[in-house]
């Protein structure tokens with residue numbers, strides 16, 4: 548495994564749009580492991596491949612204090628959103644800044660897991676916020692983009 552360099556805002560590479568993973572090969576498996584290690588080392592609760600300069604739709608997240616609840620989302624798509632929540636967000640790519648961002652409070656997301664199996668998850672609260680934040684990264688958006696509105 549290896550620690551990956553995290554791009555720092557306003558690096559223009561954070562604006563690139565990620566493409567869907569077509570084949571869950573060894574390279575993608577290694578990317579997932581390296582992203583998890585990088586997230587844990589930072590430490591953070593979520594990381595998108597865009598942040599380590601890989602334009603593929605891969606997200607890792609772990610909200611546990613013990614760092615033993617890794618969740619992997621490959622090609623994530625949000626199929627429904629409900630409610631509103633505003634959380635003080637931060638980002639490993641925007642060190643030293645936190646700000647409240649309006650998000651859906653509950654989402655249903657469909658993705659592939661690390662084994663390439665499709666799953667559907669309904670997430671509420673912080674996990675829902677985290678997934679929305681990370682999918683934004685895959686689309687070239689950073690949370691500070693919301694602040695100027």
Ligand code: NI
Pocket residue numbers: 637638639640680681684
């Ligand atoms: Ni972020």
